[in-house]
Amino acid sequence: MLILLSLFSICSIMPSLSVHAGGLDLKNPVILAAGILGTTGASLRRAAQEGAGAVVTKSLGSAPREGHHGPTVVQVDCGLLNAMGLPNPSYREFQQEIDTAKEGGVPVIASIFGSSPEEFGRIASGLQADALELNLSCPHAEKYGAELGRYPDLVEAVTGAVKARAHVPVWVKLTPNTADIVELGLAAQRGGADAVVAINTLKAMAIDIESGYPILGNRFGGLSGPAVKPVAVRCVYELASALEIAVIGVGGVSRWEDAAEMIMAGASAVQVGTAMTKGYGVFGEINEGLSRYLERKSLNLEDIKGLSARRS
Amino acid sequence: MLILLSLFSICSIMPSLSVHAGGLDLKNPVILAAGILGTTGASLRRAAQEGAGAVVTKSLGSAPREGHHGPTVVQVDCGLLNAMGLPNPSYREFQQEIDTAKEGGVPVIASIFGSSPEEFGRIASGLQADALELNLSCPHAEKYGAELGRYPDLVEAVTGAVKARAHVPVWVKLTPNTADIVELGLAAQRGGADAVVAINTLKAMAIDIESGYPILGNRFGGLSGPAVKPVAVRCVYELASALEIAVIGVGGVSRWEDAAEMIMAGASAVQVGTAMTKGYGVFGEINEGLSRYLERKSLNLEDIKGLSARRS
Amino acid sequence: MRPINSVIQEVRSETPQIRTFRLEGDLDPAPGQYVMVWVRGVDEVPMSFSGPDTITVHAVGEATQALFQLGAGSSIGLRGPLGNGFVLRGDRVLLIGGGVGTAPLAFLGEQARAAGAAVDSLIGFRSSGDVIFQSRFEGLGRAVLTTDDGSAGIAGRVSAGLSEFDLKGYSQVYLCGPELMMWDIISRTREHASKIQASVNRYFKCAIGVCGSCCMDPDGIRACVEGPVIMADRLLESEFGRYRRGAAGSRGSCRG
């Protein structure tokens, strides 16, 4: 309650952080990323209450999945490797969690995955959420995610299939495991996406040198956290330079400085994943830092958005 | 001199670290990476004298290049971003440096780059070195590196052109900025490569939030260091599982534990780049650590090479 | 932190289904903290500490059974100690445990005793053959035993032994065991909920507070980092005792 009050007072005296991003109006540009504390409506609502501008659910599929065997995460230098394996109770069972999450008062974005445009479309029409985020980028689940998302034509087809059924904005989450993320972004745009989200994790691996075993139960996983931020910033910059639709920046955002860097690279909003290991307070910290920065510089968010492209 | 003597005594009582890798016999598997202290014969010779098993030169092209404007490097969390821009005095002028480097008593590998199979071939036939490493992977130089190296057919053609002219082993350095590094590795193998080297840097960027300027003079650069190690380990593992030729592991190796991890992933040898910021002593430290590890486990290098694939 | 390698120093059979593993390494856990145990090639599962360097494991499935294949000299990977353990409050404490849930309580009791507190215990098991750590609890102070089938101690669930104790007299009460057993105790002793600490069991995956697998309704408590020890008054307002989520995140029963 104290936290809420103090956030409130900051918002009223400081520069506004509200943004319009990818078809959504957000009170601030700091969003909870997909798969992070997104398994329950309660944790999503808590993230909203602690200051998130929007929240994204765990990626939801057609049928319940238990995910990969453990270890499902490894902490590495400056980052996290994970191979959860898209555990989820199915989109049908998850609707009740979304309804709870909505009590948080900010947009709830449902992340969904499937193995074909049809499956994506089916899930999209079966969910009530404020927006949809298409996971075309998870690097460690067979038949899903980046296995489709690496092909521009599939990205376009999946986006198109969802757009045809959805009555809410559609965001497409892209993989950085490609030679040219702009091709994928353009495909999403052609398919009718309202925004692209970049980046999902980098395909990676860690080995236990005492035993020789790959540490993750799934052997391969995705790298996230500060380690990937320079890659994410580059992807956001490239996408923002080439696309007309909004770009949502994700990858290694843990402090307000990181959020500012992403926005300067061209992001309309950012998402926070791995940094949630520091607790729910991260939203308040980033928003407060951004506000103070904008105040110090006498700027607003729109001024710094995409600034780097104008500086080079 | 003290350092040399102590290394010597370690080598005589400890498990042998000698390896055969990609057509070269190495007294140990720890190689100086391309572009790292590789601009002068003197620094290459010094790396050899301080314990490197082989040394790779700065990438050499047809004509002198001054490289990109500064800043050419940025230190980021757990890594380094660089956009040197392939500065080099041309392969012709560099031969004298190679001759000096050879006095170090270990194989000197010339890294070369060009914009076509013909240009690669020409440079290859004009250099006297113990092996050639084809830079098909630099992510931040127009017309060179990854701009060719992302296409399997070009990788095969360049490798073939060099093999047709070279009388020494040919290594092909691959880019991780791709959806499938194995495709590139197979192309190098078809072209006749003796080894692949993985990975070059990840395309990345950093922005100065005080001014909005991209920090690197070239805006984009390549990420290296501990941040990329999990990506490098994954690439090495994938390549070693699919190729018949040797894989040389590079990316974030800074301690003996990292070298052991790379070797378990399937590397025949490793290269050290960014960790050279700690000084030339890194070679001795890694080799000593590997020796002690093998001794403690009563294993030799061959036992741990590719161990992970047998453990999963 | 990557999993650290730990060579199993000793394996002790407590019952046919329960074994205690003494681990290598300077782990220094607080009672109530847990460790993620990686049985290589199989899975990684959470285990509470049953002593400064031991875990006590009930073989119930794939990972725990695979662990039972490992003897002294074998090694496992460990991430931990993790989470918030029990907090010692006051100088007269009561431990209430069921089954393998008695393990962290025995550890806690020993530390509490060493710190000068009076320690009484109420411990329950299915049958006399399932009893573990009886002498550890008896060494601490008064210890009351229950078995479901009456083959030892008081016949009945753990709650059957509750009347032996006057909760008013204790500065703090510590609970660990099957969820329905803990729920049973807490519902019967609601008026003391603000001095009852319970170690809860949720499906842990990341164990570092990011994946959401262990979150509890309605506050989104992350049991892996904010727990596993949680005050009973908070639990009374939660899903605890009604449902819990499994590996897929589906709500299921909290039996077991």
Next chain:
Amino acid sequence: MRPINSVIQEVRSETPQIRTFRLEGDLDPAPGQYVMVWVRGVDEVPMSFSGPDTITVHAVGEATQALFQLGAGSSIGLRGPLGNGFVLRGDRVLLIGGGVGTAPLAFLGEQARAAGAAVDSLIGFRSSGDVIFQSRFEGLGRAVLTTDDGSAGIAGRVSAGLSEFDLKGYSQVYLCGPELMMWDIISRTREHASKIQASVNRYFKCAIGVCGSCCMDPDGIRACVEGPVIMADRLLESEFGRYRRGAAGSRGSCRG
């Protein structure tokens, strides 16, 4: 470390071609250390400190000229302080500098004086209009000035003033200036090489010891991290005074 932002506090014209910039920030450099100065949108170049919070810049090309466009209130990016600076040895030191190379020596002299050492100087410039920091050196102790054209002080190169000093009497000698000037001095005073410290100028790119751009033959000394201050006896056995590598790594003259 990313470049830190530094607002220029003050700009002082020393000559038409040389300006001193006072920088923001708690840089705390040692004399002889340098900083990589990022003129945004242009380039990043090495500059020695001419005081605890100043650099003194000779406009010679793109980056330095762009820097001259910036006034107080403008900001630049800084990486540093970097490298090994001068080490104060003994209590009677001689500074020998040429052109803008006098800048780090003035800084060193002031610290040496504050530490109680006697400080004499020999400083040379092209012409009377190019003289900088004369009063700083004169305030330290004996200061002998030379100009190439004789328009002030002794006529001739810096070495023309050497006979004014007996090097035997100094505990340490410090050198900074154009390479051929330093080479000239070192060759004439070989017998004292073990007590001469010189700040060398090589092409710096990374400034953290990885790129190899600044390496010197025949030992592969990385001037950016092992220097820029190097003992003259080591320089006597090196490429110093004979050639140095430019931006492309090609060997070229060491004029300038």
